[in-house]
Amino acid sequence: MTFYDELVWRGLIKDVSSEDLKDKLNAGGMTFYIGTDPTGDSLHIGHFSSFLMSKRLKDAGHQPILLVGGATGQIGDPKPTTERPMITKEQVQHNFDCLKKQAEDLFGFEVVNNLDWSKDLNFIDWLRDYGKYFNINYMLSKDIIKRRLDEGITFTEFSYMIMQAMDFYYLHENKGCNLQVAGQDQWGNITAGIELIRKKTGDEAYGFTMPLLTKSDG
16 A cells, blocks of 8 residues: 555545645655644644644655744634634744744654744735735635635735745745645645746645544534
């Protein structure tokens, strides 16, 4: 049984961006990242499947990076039904420091903070360097956005997809990262990053998602 076949057998694969990824996962040698926003000051059960997957990938010869979103955590990933409450910049930093220490102590992953490459980007450059690569119709077709259209979604939440795509692009250019792994709710954000990398560099990047851990009510 190949490494990829084992992941499928265990029920750990939901979406795959390309058939080519199967052979690449089996071969090893990819640099990949998983991301989490510092909405709390401790890892929790929701992180568990992502970290176990990262450990499996590392054992199969791939190189993990954990991104803790000091920038995206100040914005908030769109929820299916309502906007996330914003937390203070000071609380985001505190949470980042706590999550970084836990991840390093428990798993030994390299930890990066997307605030480092986002904080000095001005609005005009953001629109010119990133916004022009995103088609509004394409963004509206993403599942998490479509589910919020009836209730309404703010521009801040709507822009989260671009910010996450920027992260994938930055890690691709600066750390050789060519794979993003996340829960199935992040599929639209992953594919947006893949498209941004392709449009800006011509390179092929990859992504796959895992089924979410759910409560008894689904």
